[in-house]
Amino acid sequence: MANVTFKGNPVTLLGNEVNAGDTAPDFTVLANDLSPVTLADSKGKVRLISVVPSVDTGVCDQQTRRFNEEAAGLGDVQVLTVSVDLPFAQKRWCAAAGIENLQTVSDHRDLSFGKAFGVAIEELRLLARAVFVIDANDKVTYVEYVSEATNHPNYEAAIEAVKAAQ
Template identity: 85%
Template sequence: MASITFKGNPVTLLGTEVKVGDKAPDFTVLANDLSPVTLESSKGKVRLISVVPSVDTGVCDAQTRRFNEEAANLDNVQILTVSVDLPFAQKRWCAAAGIENVQTVSDHRDLSFGEAYGVAIKELRLLARAVFVVDSTDTVTYVEYVSEATNHPNYEAAVEAAKAAK
């Protein structure tokens, strides 16, 4: 498993680490209107999945805004931001931040995504920062588990991976 720290302290990740070449695990999270969202919901598209501990924190806010801006340069790419924030909080945050090109989804109910992708932090019931790119055939083509949860991911590498995926 990936070795992750949160504010310098080691944390335990639940679930299975995902690797490039793996078939993307399915999951069920909630959209802002409480409807279920699964991997199947965006079948046939490239998915850039941005995972953040909480959209209400500085780095998570910046990460979501950055991918929202990058979306304009990405064709046939669905960008999801996954956190354990409640759907209502995500909706409020998106409205205040002007987020229109990224779909925020909540894993608060079951940690379905967190455990399927190995990013659920046992000690905090938050998700570790990570980025995944899944191609249109549901194959994982890019994985970044950010080693320190308060650091930024490699935005350029993730965007290039999304552009390269088919």
């Protein structure tokens, strides 16, 4: 498993670590209107999945805004931001932040995504910061588990991986 810290303290990640070359595991999260969202819903598209502990915090806010900006130039790519924030809070945050090019989804109900991708933090019931790129055939082509959950991911590498998967 990836070694991840949160504010310098080691945390336990639940689930299985996902690696480039793996078939992406399925998951069910909730859209802002409480409808289910699964991996199969975007079958045939390249997906960039940005994982954040909470959109209401500084680095998560910046990460989501950055991928929203990048999404505008990526063409037919499904960009998701996953957190355990309630769908209502995500919707309110997106409206206030002007987020229009990506979809926020909530893993609060049963940590389906967090456990499937090995990012559920047992001690905090939050998700560890990570980025995954999945190609149109459901193969994982890029993985970054950010070693310190309060740090930024490598945005440039993630965007290059999306372009390479198109």
